[in-house]
Amino acid sequence: MLASPSSFKRINSLRQLLGVLGDRGERKSSLSVVAGIEDDDTAANDDDDDDPPFTPWAVSVASGHALLRSPQHNKGLAFTEKERDAHYLRGLLPPAVINQELQERRTLHILRQYQVPLHRYIAMMDLQESNEKLFYKLLIDNVEELLPVVYTPTVGEACQKYSGIYRRPQGLYISLKDKGKILEVLRNWPEKNIQVIVVTDGERILGLGDLGCQGMGIPVGKLSLYTALGGVRPSVCLPVTIDVGTKNEALLKDEFYIGLKQKRATGEEYNELLEEFMTAVKRNYGEKVLIQFEDFANHNAFELLTKYRTSHLVFNDDIQGTACVVLGGVLSALKLIGGTLADHTFLFLGAGEAGTGIAELISLEILKKTKLTLEESRKKIWLVDSKGLIVRSRKESLQHFKQPWAHDHAPVKGLLEAVKAIKPTILIGTSGVGKQFTKEVIEAMVSINAKPLIMALSNPTSQSECTAEEAYTWSQGHAIFASGSPFDPVIYDGQEFVPGQANNAYIFPGFGLGLIMCGAIRVHDEFLLVAAEALASQVTEEEYAKGIIYPPFKKIRKISAIIAAKVASRAYELGLASHLPRPRDLVKFAESCMYSPTYRNYR
Numbered sequence: 003m004l005a006s007p008s009s010f011k012r013i014n015s016l017r018q019l020l021g022v023l024g025d026r027g028e029r030k031s032s033l034s035v036v037a038g039i040e041d042d043d044t045a046a047n048d049d050d051d052d053d054p055p056f057t058p059w060a061v062s063v064a065s066g067h068a069l070l071r072s073p074q075h076n077k078g079l080a081f082t083e084k085e086r087d088a089h090y091l092r093g094l095l096p097p098a099v100i101n102q103e104l105q106e107r108r109t110l111h112i113l114r115q116y117q118v119p120l121h122r123y124i125a126m127m128d129l130q131e132s133n134e135k136l137f138y139k140l141l142i143d144n145v146e147e148l149l150p151v152v153y154t155p156t157v158g159e160a161c162q163k164y165s166g167i168y169r170r171p172q173g174l175y176i177s178l179k180d181k182g183k184i185l186e187v188l189r190n191w192p193e194k195n196i197q198v199i200v201v202t203d204g205e206r207i208l209g210l211g212d213l214g215c216q217g218m219g220i221p222v223g224k225l226s227l228y229t230a231l232g233g234v235r236p237s238v239c240l241p242v243t244i245d246v247g248t249k250n251e252a253l254l255k256d257e258f259y260i261g262l263k264q265k266r267a268t269g270e271e272y273n274e275l276l277e278e279f280m281t282a283v284k285r286n287y288g289e290k291v292l293i294q295f296e297d298f299a300n301h302n303a304f305e306l307l308t309k310y311r312t313s314h315l316v317f318n319d320d321i322q323g324t325a326c327v328v329l330g331g332v333l334s335a336l337k338l339i340g341g342t343l344a345d346h347t348f349l350f351l352g353a354g355e356a357g358t359g360i361a362e363l364i365s366l367e368i369l370k371k372t373k374l375t376l377e378e379s380r381k382k383i384w385l386v387d388s389k390g391l392i393v394r395s396r397k398e399s400l401q402h403f404k405q406p407w408a409h410d411h412a413p414v415k416g417l418l419e420a421v422k423a424i425k426p427t428i429l430i431g432t433s434g435v436g437k438q439f440t441k442e443v444i445e446a447m448v449s450i451n452a453k454p455l456i457m458a459l460s461n462p463t464s465q466s467e468c469t470a471e472e473a474y475t476w477s478q479g480h481a482i483f484a485s486g487s488p489f490d491p492v493i494y495d496g497q498e499f500v501p502g503q504a505n506n507a508y509i510f511p512g513f514g515l516g517l518i519m520c521g522a523i524r525v526h527d528e529f530l531l532v533a534a535e536a537l538a539s540q541v542t543e544e545e546y547a548k549g550i551i552y553p554p555f556k557k558i559r560k561i562s563a564i565i566a567a568k569v570a571s572r573a574y575e576l577g578l579a580s581h582l583p584r585p586r587d588l589v590k591f592a593e594s595c596m597y598s599p600t601y602r603n604y605r
């Protein structure tokens with residue numbers, strides 16, 4: 003259909019509004035226009051009665067068959083009789099009209115029939131690609147049941163089998179072949195107003211190693227949580243996989259592998275591609291686009307963060323997001339295990355991104371809360387890597403991120419020996435290797451502590467340092483336990499123990515929302531501390547009474563709004579927020595910015 007001059011004018015003014023907050027705090031979205039309905043899906047627009055007067059634009063970019071094929075606008079059998087008439091849908095759908103609630107129940111019923119988790123994952127991805135709002139409504143309303151499907155552990159298996167289950171592109175693939183043309187590649191993406199990018203190069207996918215191009219499942223999964231858990235609109239999210247080859251021999255030999263079949267590029271070739279990507283992103287989307295680095299190997303992860311944190315809005319989820327969620331869990335656990343943070347002794351198995359990232363944030367929190375120096379606060383934290391306890395006298399040179407943790411001590415080889423030597427009160431697994439917290443290790447923790455805090459953070463479930471059942475059984479119910487991937491509650495000695503899920507999914511959606519809504523231009527360490535404290539503050543007395551240290555995921559949208567508000571507030575205080583004036587009530591503002599998956603009426 004043709005657009006009237008007034009509708010062009012309206013669209014142009016919409017263009018100017020892209021990325022700019024509206025009067026009620028809602029963000030205007032991209033120019034998706036279906037038969038006169040602007041795609042403005044923030045919570046502020048839930049109630050159709052509150053809609054602005056309907057403007058009969060003569061523009062219809064999708065109707066009939068194309069409307070059913072548009073995941074952003076398709077409502078399937080929920081199109082009403084009137085909508086079917088108005089939008090050329092007669093005959094294209096079976097006669098029944100089923101509302102969104104019934105569609106949701108039906109889809110859940112079907113999903114539950116699949117016995118194999120990967121089949122549920124594939125069904126969810128198909129839904130995301132065919133009816134985005136139903137996908138998000140389902141995920142938001144059933145977050146505890148569906149998080150393990152779209153996220154860890156199932157997303158790990160999906161990445162391992164990604165070439166086999168690949169159906170259609172879900173994000174942007176940038177490979178070495180695109181060198182010199184990355185800006186053009188970015189411009190091929192259909193959405194122009196991007197506010198969050200999650201990017202991986204696939205080299206350290208969960209604890210599963212180098213999965214190359216198949217790592218795409220991770221940015222896709224993380225961004226679906228940005229929307230479901232943090233309320234960031236799907237249209238502003240961009241999953242990216244940078245393919246520089248892989249060192250995974252099995253993939254290189256796999257005739258169906260979807261990535262570049264060459265040895266992983268390193269050094270200058272790698273750095274140049276990343277530099278071109280970072281420059282192109284800033285040029286195309288401006289300096290307020292958030293770039294979340296995800297599942298890079300540690301030799302690149304630390305360097306990328308250091309290199310770009312002063313020029314871009316960057317956040318490394320594995321280093322910083324994990325640090326936040328663990329600090330939040332430890333602060334919360336103090337109510338159960340007693341003492342202040344500075345009273346405790348920490349031992350990590352694994353001294354990479356997650357381990358040293360957490361260690362650093364814990365020492366910053368001790369620095370903030372006590373009169374200790376950074377050096378003194380670091381002395382409370384010990385790390386074990388694949389060669390044993392990290393000590394100053396170690397002969398081999400230590401990677402730079404391990405050096406602050408090389409304290410004076412005689413060399414110690416294994417974890418059990420380290421536990422006996424250091425006598426930690428808190429044991430944290432970030433090794434990426436399963437089954438390292440053996441019965442002997444857990445019994446040693448119990449012999450030292452009345453209530454040891456044990457966190458087995460490695461993902462997916464197969465790589466967890468121990469299971470919940472092992473932690474509770476071997477500690478005879480004394481351990482406070484949390485893990486990166488979910489475990490069901492355990493009955494031990496007639497008592498129910500509910501493990502926490504110490505996963506950065508508690509943090510990055512709200513953290514990112516906070517950065518976006520205040521127009522932050524840089525991430526400051528202070529933001530990480532307030533986000534961790536905000537998470538800890540959300541555990542109730544009833545939850546503590548049951549030994550729970552993380553709030554249930556079903557409260558996550560409220561928690562994300564609170565984290566977003568704390569992050570934004572700190573950004574305003576530090577002069578790092580560009581959206582002025584500062585909204586008075588930042589929690590309400592965060593909630594008003596959140597995407598709503600409820601269908602709109604296409605009148």
Ligand SMILES: NC(=O)C1=CN([C@@H]2O[C@H](COP(=O)(O)OP(=O)(O)OC[C@H]3O[C@@H](n4cnc5c(N)ncnc54)[C@H](OP(=O)(O)O)[C@@H]3O)[C@@H](O)[C@H]2O)C=CC1
Pocket residue numbers: 206207208209210299300319320321324327351352353354355356357386387388389431432433434435459460461462465485486487504505506507
């Ligand atoms: N729950 C959550 O939210 C998160 C969980 N993770 C999980 O944490 C794990 C590690 O991730 P990340 O820190 O990025 O990985 P890295 O590769 O950066 O670090 C792994 C560390 O573990 C050490 N290690 C490996 N094997 C052993 C072993 N057998 N004994 C002792 N140490 C060992 C390595 O030692 P060396 O240095 O000597 O090689 C290295 O220090 C992954 O499984 C990941 O899924 C990560 C981020 C968030």
Ligand SMILES: CC(=O)C(=O)O
Pocket residue numbers: 207208209297319320460461486505506507
């Ligand atoms: C949770 C996460 O980010 C990881 O395991 O890498």
Ligand SMILES: [Mg+2]
Pocket residue numbers: 208296297319320
């Ligand atoms: Mg990760």
